[in-house]
Amino acid sequence: MNSRLSFAEMLDHHPGQSASGLADKALRQACALLEADAGVLYLLRHDPDGEYLVHAGSFPTAGQTGASIPSDRPSIATIAAQTGSTLKFDDATTPDALATINTAVDLPSGFVAGAIAGFPLTNHAKVIVGVLVLATELGSGRSFSQAPLELFVRFCRLAGAAVERADLLEQINQIRLDPGARNDRLRQQVEKLAFIEEIEGVRGDDAFRLAISMLARAAEIYDEGTGNHVFRVNEYSHFLGKTLGQDAKYCHQLRFSAQLHDVGKMGVAPSVLRKTSALNPDERREMDNHTIYGHRILSQSPRLAMAADIALNHHEKWDGSGYPSGKRADEIPLSARIVQIADIYDALRSERPYKPALEHEQARHIILHGDARIDSAGHFDPTLVEVFADTHQSFNQIWQNLQEA
Numbered sequence: 001m002n003s004r005l006s007f008a009e010m011l012d013h014h015p016g017q018s019a020s021g022l023a024d025k026a027l028r029q030a031c032a033l034l035e036a037d038a039g040v041l042y043l044l045r046h047d048p049d050g051e052y053l054v055h056a057g058s059f060p061t062a063g064q065t066g067a068s069i070p071s072d073r074p075s076i077a078t079i080a081a082q083t084g085s086t087l088k089f090d091d092a093t094t095p096d097a098l099a100t101i102n103t104a105v106d107l108p109s110g111f112v113a114g115a116i117a118g119f120p121l122t123n124h125a126k127v128i129v130g131v132l133v134l135a136t137e138l139g140s141g142r143s144f145s146q147a148p149l150e151l152f153v154r155f156c157r158l159a160g161a162a163v164e165r166a167d168l169l170e171q172i173n174q175i176r177l178d179p180g181a182r183n184d185r186l187r188q189q190v191e192k193l194a195f196i197e198e199i200e201g202v203r204g205d206d207a208f209r210l211a212i213s214m215l216a217r218a219a220e221i222y223d224e225g226t227g228n229h230v231f232r233v234n235e236y237s238h239f240l241g242k243t244l245g246q247d248a249k250y251c252h253q254l255r256f257s258a259q260l261h262d263v264g265k266m267g268v269a270p271s272v273l274r275k276t277s278a279l280n281p282d283e284r285r286e287m288d289n290h291t292i293y294g295h296r297i298l299s300q301s302p303r304l305a306m307a308a309d310i311a312l313n314h315h316e317k318w319d320g321s322g323y324p325s326g327k328r329a330d331e332i333p334l335s336a337r338i339v340q341i342a343d344i345y346d347a348l349r350s351e352r353p354y355k356p357a358l359e360h361e362q363a364r365h366i367i368l369h370g371d372a373r374i375d376s377a378g379h380f381d382p383t384l385v386e387v388f389a390d391t392h393q394s395f396n397q398i399w400q401n402l403q404e405a
């Protein structure tokens, strides 16, 4: 868990941090995020003769020198840097992969890859500033096919921007110390840095949002395995908020907060969370406490106030028969009432170990009229049920768009 989140800390300001120190950190974090066993990081440099890649770090063998590129033959690193796209081989032993991988460039010395992938590193202006190559060990059975690559692209942007900034500062200091350096070269680099500082205003926010998505995803993996459940719940909730006429700020907050509704499940003992038979009363209480645990985690940050509200209240019911507090009607925050309907619609549509997936029509029917387990009138906010009745096709659309990969 910690390794999944501590990359946000890597992006904090470390004025004295060297580019190679940051590159090492970025590599370690990237390996932890994608469960890779090894990696190399290159920075893209430009000079009057063209572009080239400079080795900035290797993991786990930090001392490996790494080749600067161009080299005599192509590599995953050069291709990813030149095309700006991710290049991935889930089996690094196929003839295709072997023809592309340049072991001297793409891997720490002596490492034998089972799967390998190259990721361009960009700054916030989406300019390529380097490249990251990650690999799993041959025989580990792990590849990058299940990896949350969409989120990882954002990690690459944050890491790229941080490393680029540190690298520029180092270059500027070097030019300063060189009495023969031309002033226009120094000016050029300082201007570039000023530009980066300017667009970096968004950096903190981006890092925060990324950390939150990762937290939501980690909670989901801990709970029910990988999936897009939390992202779909964001979208249904955002849609409901908009349809209700809530303002853009509220809807934005809702979209971002909904995904954290079950974060508290990370506080529930795995023996209870994963139990397939019926829970005894103590175990049931522990399970229900995920609302309280979630609130405890999220109320630490004022920026997560809505998420904390949702986590605490998403199992309260309109008639007061829910938990943990038995709040009723308007006592339950609107955000939680919205997420509840979104969460339940998605749970009905999803296959779980104890139940099959339902078609849209069946899920719609249960939300509007209830079934053996759900008493619609007692459970949901009647206004929201009405809105759902009018707009249910949009829910189906969101489900279709964000199906599991």
Ligand SMILES: [Fe+2]
Pocket (backbone or CB within 6 Å): 261, 262, 290, 314, 315
């Ligand atoms: Fe929950």
Ligand SMILES: [Fe+2]
Pocket (backbone or CB within 6 Å): 229, 261, 262, 343
């Ligand atoms: Fe959920």
